[in-house]
């Protein structure tokens with residue numbers, strides 16, 4: 001019987017996470033990176049977020065990390081301090097099993113606990129499953145930045161989705 005759990009990220013999780021990230025970097029427009037990341041690079045990215053008291057969480061099935069999520073600054077000027085940008089990723093073989101829903105539910109709860117005001121997702125326009133996923137949580141599309149990315153020899157458009165927290 002598979003048991004899905006959500007818990008805070010630990011340093012040891014970075015290898016499984018970087019595999020999920022690198023799969024998406026190489027095969028999708030979900031990430032706008034061109035080059036795979038190393039485990040050490042990913043650990044440093046998360047250490048920076050954790051040092052600023054932002055959450056990084058993972059989803060596990062029978063202790064195997066199969067998804068993760070986090071949020072951190074949307075932009076850096078002081079007035080943006082109640083706004084965060086988040087990301088959720090689930091390993092390809094585990095899509096559509098409710099794991100993303102568990103991760104985003106937890107991130108929204110944490111953002112409310114931290115008295116944040118709004119969450120922003122920046123989603124590639126080709127990634128309609130992520131747009132539909134966010135709509136389930138009440139996120140709405142508030143803008144599209146056209147031709148803001150260039151990958152796989154084509155222009156990419158960034159969809160900005162927002163949820164105002166109660």
Ligand SMILES: CC(C)(COP(=O)(O)OP(=O)(O)OC[C@H]1O[C@@H](n2cnc3c(N)ncnc32)[C@H](O)[C@@H]1OP(=O)(O)O)[C@@H](O)C(=O)NCCC(=O)NCCS
Nearest residue numbers: 030088089090095096097098099100101123129130132133
């Ligand atoms: C987007 C993503 C995080 C969703 O996670 P998931 O675990 O597959 O999604 P869930 O099973 O929790 O689905 C939750 C809801 O989202 C919606 N949804 C998810 N995938 C969908 C799809 N492919 N098409 C339409 N709706 C979808 C559904 O409404 C679903 O609710 P339901 O099952 O009650 O109908 C996951 O597909 C993923 O990691 N994709 C690759 C990376 C990525 O794009 N991350 C987001 C970057 S912004």
